[in-house]
Amino acid sequence: MRQATEIYTKPDTDFEIVSLHPGYKHSDKKHPFIFNLRFLVMGIFFGILLVKSEVISWFRIQEMFRLQSFHMYGVIGSAVVTGIISVWLIKRFNIKTISGEEIFIPSKKFHKGQIFGGLLFGFGWALTGACPGPMFAQIGSGALVTTVALLSAIAGTWVYGLFKESLPH
Amino acid sequence: MLEILKQPMPWYIAGPLIGLMVPLLLILGNKPFGISSSLRHICAACIPSKIPFFQYNWKEESWNLFLIAGIVIGGYIAAAFLIDMNAVNVNPNLAKALSRYGIDNYQTLVPQQIFNWPALFTARGLIMIVGGGFLVGFGTRYAGGCTSGHAIMGLSNLQWPSLVATICFMAGGFFMANILLPIILTL
Numbered sequence: 001m002r003q004a005t006e007i008y009t010k011p012d013t014d015f016e017i018v019s020l021h022p023g024y025k026h027s028d029k030k031h032p033f034i035f036n037l038r039f040l041v042m043g044i045f046f047g048i049l050l051v052k053s054e055v056i057s058w059f060r061i062q063e064m065f066r067l068q069s070f071h072m073y074g075v076i077g078s079a080v081v082t083g084i085i086s087v088w089l090i091k092r093f094n095i096k097t098i099s100g101e102e103i104f105i106p107s108k109k110f111h112k113g114q115i116f117g118g119l120l121f122g123f124g125w126a127l128t129g130a131c132p133g134p135m136f137a138q139i140g141s142g143a144l145v146t147t148v149a150l151l152s153a154i155a156g157t158w159v160y161g162l163f164k165e166s167l168p169h
Numbered sequence: 170m171l172e173i174l175k176q177p178m179p180w181y182i183a184g185p186l187i188g189l190m191v192p193l194l195l196i197l198g199n200k201p202f203g204i205s206s207s208l209r210h211i212c213a214a215c216i217p218s219k220i221p222f223f224q225y226n227w228k229e230e231s232w233n234l235f236l237i238a239g240i241v242i243g244g245y246i247a248a249a250f251l252i253d254m255n256a257v258n259v260n261p262n263l264a265k266a267l268s269r270y271g272i273d274n275y276q277t278l279v280p281q282q283i284f285n286w287p288a289l290f291t292a293r294g295l296i297m298i299v300g301g302g303f304l305v306g307f308g309t310r311y312a313g314g315c316t317s318g319h320a321i322m323g324l325s326n327l328q329w330p331s332l333v334a335t336i337c338f339m340a341g342g343f344f345m346a347n348i349l350l351p352i353i354l355t356l
Contacts, residue, residue: 001221002218005181005235007186011342012308012312012315014206014209014343015207015313015314016201016203016205016207016209016313016314016316016318017229018199018200018229019203019225019226019229019230020225022236022298024181024222025170025267026229026278027338030216032231033227033229034230035198036231036235036336037235038198038286039194039198039200039232039233039236039239040230040236040238040239040242041234041236041237041239041330042190042193042194042236042239043232043235043236043238043240043241043242044224044239044240044243044246045190045193045239045243046190046239046240046242046243046245047239047240047241047242047243047244047245047246047247047262048204048244048251049178049183049186049187049246050240050243050244050247051243051247051248051251051252051278052177052183052276053177053180053182053183053184053187054177054178054257054325055183055187056244056278057257057278058191058278058279058280058283058284059257059278059280059319061302061342061346062217062263062346062350063174063259063263063344065339065343066262066263066266066346067344067348068181068260068262068263068264069260070321071180072180073180073182074181075179075180075183075187076184076320076321077184078180078181078184078185078188078213078322079184079185079187079188079321080188080233080320080321080325081185081188082183082184082185082187082189082191083183083188083191083192083202083322083324084324084327086188086189086191086192086195086325087191087192087195087253087325087326087327089192090192090195090196092277095196097195097197097198097199097250099194101199103195103196103199104193104199104253105201105326106201107326107328108313108314108328108330108331109325109330110329110330110333111313111330112200112317113207113311113312113313114246114312114313114330114331114333114334114337115314115333115334115337116311117308117311117312117313117334117337118308118312118319118334118335118336118338118340118341119337119338119340119344120208120304120307120308120311120312120339120341121304121305121308121309121311121312121337121338121341122308122309122337122339122340122342122343122344122345123212123301123306123308123316123341123342123343123344123345123349124300124301124302124304124305124306124346125193125301125305125307125316125338125341125342126301126341126342126343126345126346126350127296127297127301127304127345127353128243128297128298128301128302130300130303130305131204131205131305131309131315131316132205132207132208132305132309132315132316132317132319133204133250133315133317135302135305136189136204136237136241136244136246136249137240137241137243138244138278138279138339139241139244140240140241140242140243140245140247140248141244141245141247141248142245142248143277143278143279143284143341143342145202145279145283145284145285145286145288145289145298146298147300148289148299148302149299149301149302149305150170150295150302151298151302152298152301152302152303153301153302153303153305153306153309154211154212154306155210155306156208156302156303156304156305156306156307156308156310157205157208157209157211157253157306157307157309157310158212158216158218158220158287158306159303159344160306160307160310160311161212161220161222161223161310162218162220162352163207164222164324166193166224166230167311169305
Protein backbone atom coordinates (compact mmCIF):
# COMPACT_ATOMS: atom_id res chain seq x y z
CA MET A 1 0.00 0.00 0.00
CA ARG A 2 2.88 2.34 0.82
CA GLN A 3 4.23 1.52 -2.62
CA ALA A 4 1.20 2.97 -4.35
CA THR A 5 1.80 6.31 -2.64
CA GLU A 6 5.34 6.40 -3.90
CA ILE A 7 4.56 5.44 -7.48
CA TYR A 8 2.18 8.36 -7.97
CA THR A 9 4.21 11.28 -6.75
CA LYS A 10 2.79 14.18 -8.80
CA PRO A 11 0.77 16.66 -6.71
CA ASP A 12 -2.64 15.10 -6.27
CA THR A 13 -5.60 16.99 -7.71
CA ASP A 14 -8.08 14.14 -7.46
CA PHE A 15 -8.35 13.36 -3.70
CA GLU A 16 -10.79 10.49 -4.33
CA ILE A 17 -8.30 7.62 -4.28
CA VAL A 18 -8.00 7.00 -0.54
CA SER A 19 -5.24 4.41 -0.92
CA LEU A 20 -3.03 7.20 -2.32
CA HIS A 21 -3.44 9.32 0.82
CA PRO A 22 -0.36 8.99 3.05
CA GLY A 23 -2.39 8.74 6.28
CA TYR A 24 -4.83 6.09 5.09
CA LYS A 25 -4.91 2.59 6.53
CA HIS A 26 -6.57 -0.05 4.42
CA SER A 27 -9.59 -1.74 5.98
CA ASP A 28 -10.00 -5.43 6.61
CA LYS A 29 -7.19 -7.04 4.63
CA LYS A 30 -7.93 -10.54 5.88
CA HIS A 31 -11.01 -11.31 3.80
CA PRO A 32 -10.81 -9.10 0.72
CA PHE A 33 -13.64 -10.84 -1.09
CA ILE A 34 -16.08 -10.72 1.82
CA PHE A 35 -15.02 -7.11 2.39
CA ASN A 36 -15.74 -6.22 -1.24
CA LEU A 37 -19.09 -8.02 -1.12
CA ARG A 38 -20.30 -5.31 1.27
CA PHE A 39 -19.77 -2.75 -1.46
CA LEU A 40 -21.64 -4.87 -3.97
CA VAL A 41 -24.64 -4.88 -1.61
CA MET A 42 -24.38 -1.12 -1.03
CA GLY A 43 -24.18 -0.64 -4.80
CA ILE A 44 -27.37 -2.67 -5.29
CA PHE A 45 -29.12 -0.48 -2.71
CA PHE A 46 -27.89 2.70 -4.45
CA GLY A 47 -28.76 1.39 -7.93
CA ILE A 48 -32.34 0.60 -6.86
CA LEU A 49 -32.69 4.09 -5.37
CA LEU A 50 -31.39 5.78 -8.54
CA VAL A 51 -34.00 4.02 -10.68
CA LYS A 52 -36.89 4.28 -8.21
CA SER A 53 -36.36 8.02 -7.68
CA GLU A 54 -36.06 8.52 -11.47
CA VAL A 55 -32.67 10.20 -11.01
CA ILE A 56 -31.50 8.15 -13.99
CA SER A 57 -34.09 9.83 -16.21
CA TRP A 58 -32.89 12.25 -18.88
CA PHE A 59 -36.25 14.03 -18.48
CA ARG A 60 -35.68 14.70 -14.76
CA ILE A 61 -32.22 16.14 -15.50
CA GLN A 62 -33.63 18.46 -18.18
CA GLU A 63 -36.38 19.61 -15.77
CA MET A 64 -33.70 20.38 -13.19
CA PHE A 65 -31.60 22.48 -15.57
CA ARG A 66 -34.69 24.21 -16.98
CA LEU A 67 -36.03 24.91 -13.45
CA GLN A 68 -39.23 23.03 -14.29
CA SER A 69 -39.28 20.66 -11.34
CA PHE A 70 -38.13 20.60 -7.74
CA HIS A 71 -37.59 16.83 -7.72
CA MET A 72 -33.83 16.69 -8.40
CA TYR A 73 -33.12 19.64 -6.09
CA GLY A 74 -35.08 17.84 -3.39
CA VAL A 75 -33.18 14.57 -3.91
CA ILE A 76 -29.70 16.12 -3.97
CA GLY A 77 -30.50 18.67 -1.26
CA SER A 78 -31.90 16.17 1.22
CA ALA A 79 -29.05 13.74 0.43
CA VAL A 80 -26.55 16.48 1.28
CA VAL A 81 -28.36 17.37 4.52
CA THR A 82 -28.37 13.68 5.53
CA GLY A 83 -24.68 13.48 4.65
CA ILE A 84 -23.77 16.61 6.62
CA ILE A 85 -25.60 15.34 9.72
CA SER A 86 -23.98 11.90 9.37
CA VAL A 87 -20.44 13.23 8.99
CA TRP A 88 -21.00 15.64 11.88
CA LEU A 89 -22.24 12.78 14.10
CA ILE A 90 -19.27 10.60 13.08
CA LYS A 91 -16.82 13.38 13.99
CA ARG A 92 -18.67 14.55 17.10
CA PHE A 93 -18.90 11.09 18.68
CA ASN A 94 -15.69 9.79 17.09
CA ILE A 95 -17.59 6.86 15.60
CA LYS A 96 -15.36 4.03 14.37
CA THR A 97 -15.84 1.60 11.48
CA ILE A 98 -17.37 -1.80 12.23
CA SER A 99 -13.84 -3.22 12.38
CA GLY A 100 -12.92 -0.59 14.97
CA GLU A 101 -10.79 1.71 12.82
CA GLU A 102 -10.60 5.47 12.89
CA ILE A 103 -12.78 6.84 10.05
CA PHE A 104 -10.73 8.62 7.38
CA ILE A 105 -12.35 11.34 5.27
CA PRO A 106 -10.04 12.90 2.67
CA SER A 107 -10.11 16.69 2.52
CA LYS A 108 -9.91 18.51 -0.80
CA LYS A 109 -7.75 21.40 -1.94
CA PHE A 110 -8.96 24.00 -4.38
CA HIS A 111 -7.56 24.05 -7.91
CA LYS A 112 -8.83 25.47 -11.21
CA GLY A 113 -9.78 22.00 -12.41
CA GLN A 114 -12.81 22.11 -10.14
CA ILE A 115 -14.03 25.07 -12.23
CA PHE A 116 -13.04 23.97 -15.75
CA GLY A 117 -13.68 20.29 -15.16
CA GLY A 118 -16.89 21.12 -13.31
CA LEU A 119 -18.24 23.12 -16.25
CA LEU A 120 -17.29 20.40 -18.75
CA PHE A 121 -18.96 17.74 -16.62
CA GLY A 122 -22.03 19.98 -16.40
CA PHE A 123 -22.22 20.03 -20.21
CA GLY A 124 -21.94 16.25 -20.33
CA TRP A 125 -24.52 15.79 -17.56
CA ALA A 126 -27.11 17.85 -19.46
CA LEU A 127 -26.36 16.06 -22.76
CA THR A 128 -26.46 12.46 -21.54
CA GLY A 129 -28.88 13.13 -18.69
CA ALA A 130 -26.64 11.02 -16.48
CA CYS A 131 -23.73 11.43 -14.12
CA PRO A 132 -21.47 8.38 -13.61
CA GLY A 133 -23.65 6.58 -11.01
CA PRO A 134 -26.86 6.79 -13.05
CA MET A 135 -24.95 5.67 -16.17
CA PHE A 136 -24.31 2.31 -14.52
CA ALA A 137 -27.92 2.13 -13.27
CA GLN A 138 -29.24 2.99 -16.76
CA ILE A 139 -27.28 0.10 -18.25
CA GLY A 140 -28.65 -2.25 -15.59
CA SER A 141 -32.19 -1.01 -16.20
CA GLY A 142 -31.90 -1.99 -19.86
CA ALA A 143 -30.87 1.25 -21.58
CA LEU A 144 -28.00 -0.55 -23.27
CA VAL A 145 -26.98 2.35 -25.55
CA THR A 146 -25.61 3.99 -22.40
CA THR A 147 -22.77 1.45 -22.66
CA VAL A 148 -21.45 3.60 -25.51
CA ALA A 149 -21.68 6.75 -23.34
CA LEU A 150 -19.88 4.87 -20.55
CA LEU A 151 -17.08 3.70 -22.86
CA SER A 152 -16.78 7.28 -24.06
CA ALA A 153 -16.60 8.45 -20.44
CA ILE A 154 -13.79 5.97 -19.79
CA ALA A 155 -12.03 7.34 -22.89
CA GLY A 156 -12.58 10.88 -21.57
CA THR A 157 -11.00 9.94 -18.24
CA TRP A 158 -8.04 8.41 -20.09
CA VAL A 159 -7.57 11.48 -22.31
CA TYR A 160 -7.64 13.66 -19.18
CA GLY A 161 -4.91 11.49 -17.67
CA LEU A 162 -2.88 11.84 -20.86
CA PHE A 163 -3.03 15.65 -20.93
CA LYS A 164 -3.26 16.26 -17.18
CA GLU A 165 0.14 17.90 -16.82
CA SER A 166 -0.50 20.43 -19.60
CA LEU A 167 -3.96 21.45 -18.33
CA PRO A 168 -4.40 24.39 -15.92
CA HIS A 169 -4.94 23.23 -12.34
CA MET B 170 -47.91 -3.18 -0.67
CA LEU B 171 -46.12 -4.08 -3.90
CA GLU B 172 -48.24 -1.50 -5.69
CA ILE B 173 -46.91 1.27 -3.41
CA LEU B 174 -43.36 0.01 -3.96
CA LYS B 175 -43.86 0.25 -7.70
CA GLN B 176 -44.68 3.95 -7.61
CA PRO B 177 -41.84 6.41 -8.32
CA MET B 178 -40.10 7.28 -5.05
CA PRO B 179 -40.68 10.87 -3.84
CA TRP B 180 -37.60 13.05 -3.30
CA TYR B 181 -38.03 13.23 0.49
CA ILE B 182 -37.61 9.46 0.75
CA ALA B 183 -35.03 8.92 -2.01
CA GLY B 184 -32.80 11.87 -1.04
CA PRO B 185 -32.17 10.92 2.61
CA LEU B 186 -31.67 7.25 1.61
CA ILE B 187 -29.09 8.29 -1.01
CA GLY B 188 -27.47 10.51 1.63
CA LEU B 189 -27.18 7.44 3.88
CA MET B 190 -24.64 6.05 1.40
CA VAL B 191 -22.14 8.45 3.00
CA PRO B 192 -22.19 6.98 6.56
CA LEU B 193 -22.76 3.43 5.24
CA LEU B 194 -19.58 3.51 3.17
CA LEU B 195 -17.60 5.18 5.96
CA ILE B 196 -18.76 2.88 8.75
CA LEU B 197 -18.87 -0.40 6.82
CA GLY B 198 -15.69 0.12 4.82
CA ASN B 199 -13.94 3.41 5.65
CA LYS B 200 -14.42 4.65 2.07
CA PRO B 201 -15.58 8.05 0.81
CA PHE B 202 -18.62 8.07 -1.46
CA GLY B 203 -17.65 8.70 -5.10
CA ILE B 204 -18.54 6.91 -8.31
CA SER B 205 -16.51 8.66 -11.00
CA SER B 206 -13.15 7.40 -9.71
CA SER B 207 -14.25 3.94 -10.90
CA LEU B 208 -13.62 5.24 -14.42
CA ARG B 209 -10.02 5.99 -13.44
CA HIS B 210 -9.61 2.49 -11.96
CA ILE B 211 -10.98 0.95 -15.15
CA CYS B 212 -8.36 2.92 -17.13
CA ALA B 213 -5.63 1.85 -14.71
CA ALA B 214 -6.74 -1.79 -14.85
CA CYS B 215 -7.64 -2.26 -18.51
CA ILE B 216 -5.69 0.18 -20.66
CA PRO B 217 -1.95 -0.45 -20.56
CA SER B 218 -0.04 2.81 -20.69
CA LYS B 219 2.88 4.66 -19.14
CA ILE B 220 0.67 7.61 -18.13
CA PRO B 221 1.64 8.51 -14.54
CA PHE B 222 -1.99 9.34 -13.64
CA PHE B 223 -2.86 5.66 -14.05
CA GLN B 224 0.27 4.26 -12.36
CA TYR B 225 -1.13 3.20 -9.01
CA ASN B 226 -2.29 -0.01 -7.44
CA TRP B 227 -5.93 -0.04 -8.59
CA LYS B 228 -6.50 -3.32 -6.73
CA GLU B 229 -6.41 -1.32 -3.48
CA GLU B 230 -9.50 0.43 -4.86
CA SER B 231 -11.33 -2.65 -6.13
CA TRP B 232 -14.11 -1.91 -3.61
CA ASN B 233 -15.19 0.88 -5.98
CA LEU B 234 -15.57 -1.59 -8.85
CA PHE B 235 -17.74 -3.83 -6.66
CA LEU B 236 -19.85 -0.77 -5.86
CA ILE B 237 -20.49 0.01 -9.54
CA ALA B 238 -21.19 -3.67 -10.29
CA GLY B 239 -23.81 -3.44 -7.55
CA ILE B 240 -25.32 -0.32 -9.14
CA VAL B 241 -25.77 -2.20 -12.44
CA ILE B 242 -27.45 -5.11 -10.61
CA GLY B 243 -29.59 -2.70 -8.57
CA GLY B 244 -30.65 -0.92 -11.76
CA TYR B 245 -31.69 -4.25 -13.21
CA ILE B 246 -33.62 -5.35 -10.11
CA ALA B 247 -35.47 -2.03 -9.85
CA ALA B 248 -36.39 -1.92 -13.54
CA ALA B 249 -37.40 -5.59 -13.69
CA PHE B 250 -39.36 -5.96 -10.45
CA LEU B 251 -39.89 -2.67 -8.65
CA ILE B 252 -41.21 -0.23 -11.19
CA ASP B 253 -44.41 0.18 -13.13
CA MET B 254 -43.56 1.36 -16.59
CA ASN B 255 -46.58 3.33 -17.62
CA ALA B 256 -45.21 6.69 -18.62
CA VAL B 257 -42.76 9.13 -17.13
CA ASN B 258 -44.51 12.18 -15.78
CA VAL B 259 -42.94 15.13 -17.60
CA ASN B 260 -43.48 18.84 -16.98
CA PRO B 261 -45.87 20.15 -19.70
CA ASN B 262 -43.45 22.95 -20.63
CA LEU B 263 -40.67 20.45 -21.21
CA ALA B 264 -43.04 18.18 -23.16
CA LYS B 265 -44.04 21.12 -25.35
CA ALA B 266 -40.42 22.09 -25.98
CA LEU B 267 -39.40 18.50 -26.74
CA SER B 268 -42.32 17.90 -29.11
CA ARG B 269 -40.74 20.48 -31.45
CA TYR B 270 -37.85 18.06 -31.91
CA GLY B 271 -40.12 15.06 -32.41
CA ILE B 272 -39.65 13.70 -28.90
CA ASP B 273 -43.05 12.64 -27.61
CA ASN B 274 -42.50 9.15 -26.20
CA TYR B 275 -42.31 9.10 -22.40
CA GLN B 276 -42.55 5.33 -21.94
CA THR B 277 -39.00 4.97 -20.65
CA LEU B 278 -36.85 6.96 -18.22
CA VAL B 279 -34.18 7.24 -20.90
CA PRO B 280 -35.89 8.65 -24.01
CA GLN B 281 -35.59 6.02 -26.74
CA GLN B 282 -36.14 8.61 -29.47
CA ILE B 283 -32.75 10.14 -28.61
CA PHE B 284 -30.79 7.27 -27.11
CA ASN B 285 -30.91 4.35 -29.53
CA TRP B 286 -28.37 2.42 -31.62
CA PRO B 287 -29.17 3.98 -35.03
CA ALA B 288 -28.87 7.43 -33.39
CA LEU B 289 -25.14 6.79 -33.04
CA PHE B 290 -24.90 7.36 -36.79
CA THR B 291 -26.55 10.78 -36.63
CA ALA B 292 -24.88 14.06 -35.63
CA ARG B 293 -27.39 14.54 -32.78
CA GLY B 294 -26.92 11.08 -31.32
CA LEU B 295 -23.16 11.21 -31.72
CA ILE B 296 -22.90 14.54 -29.88
CA MET B 297 -25.31 13.55 -27.11
CA ILE B 298 -24.17 9.98 -26.48
CA VAL B 299 -20.48 9.89 -27.42
CA GLY B 300 -19.70 13.59 -26.89
CA GLY B 301 -21.73 13.80 -23.69
CA GLY B 302 -20.16 10.64 -22.31
CA PHE B 303 -16.68 11.92 -23.10
CA LEU B 304 -17.37 15.21 -21.29
CA VAL B 305 -18.68 13.31 -18.26
CA GLY B 306 -15.47 11.27 -18.04
CA PHE B 307 -13.07 14.09 -18.82
CA GLY B 308 -14.86 16.69 -16.71
CA THR B 309 -15.36 14.57 -13.59
CA ARG B 310 -11.71 13.56 -13.41
CA TYR B 311 -10.53 17.09 -14.16
CA ALA B 312 -12.78 18.32 -11.34
CA GLY B 313 -11.78 15.39 -9.11
CA GLY B 314 -15.29 14.05 -8.57
CA CYS B 315 -18.88 13.92 -9.76
CA THR B 316 -22.29 14.45 -8.22
CA SER B 317 -21.58 11.79 -5.59
CA GLY B 318 -17.92 12.65 -4.86
CA HIS B 319 -18.26 16.44 -4.80
CA ALA B 320 -21.94 17.38 -4.46
CA ILE B 321 -22.81 14.72 -1.87
CA MET B 322 -19.57 13.52 -0.20
CA GLY B 323 -17.63 16.78 -0.49
CA LEU B 324 -20.48 18.97 0.71
CA SER B 325 -21.26 16.51 3.53
CA ASN B 326 -17.72 17.08 4.76
CA LEU B 327 -18.12 20.86 4.24
CA GLN B 328 -15.32 21.08 1.69
CA TRP B 329 -15.56 24.43 -0.06
CA PRO B 330 -13.72 23.25 -3.22
CA SER B 331 -16.59 20.78 -3.61
CA LEU B 332 -19.06 23.66 -3.40
CA VAL B 333 -17.16 25.43 -6.20
CA ALA B 334 -17.26 22.22 -8.26
CA THR B 335 -20.98 21.70 -7.59
CA ILE B 336 -21.80 25.27 -8.63
CA CYS B 337 -19.80 24.72 -11.84
CA PHE B 338 -21.62 21.42 -12.54
CA MET B 339 -24.90 23.30 -12.30
CA ALA B 340 -23.67 26.30 -14.33
CA GLY B 341 -22.42 24.00 -17.10
CA GLY B 342 -25.69 22.08 -17.06
CA PHE B 343 -27.82 25.23 -17.22
CA PHE B 344 -25.81 26.54 -20.16
CA MET B 345 -25.97 23.26 -22.06
CA ALA B 346 -29.66 22.50 -21.38
CA ASN B 347 -30.95 26.00 -22.15
CA ILE B 348 -28.54 27.42 -24.77
CA LEU B 349 -26.73 24.65 -26.64
CA LEU B 350 -29.02 21.63 -26.34
CA PRO B 351 -31.96 23.30 -28.16
CA ILE B 352 -29.61 23.71 -31.15
CA ILE B 353 -28.15 20.19 -30.87
CA LEU B 354 -31.65 18.67 -30.72
CA THR B 355 -32.50 20.15 -34.14
CA LEU B 356 -29.59 18.29 -35.79
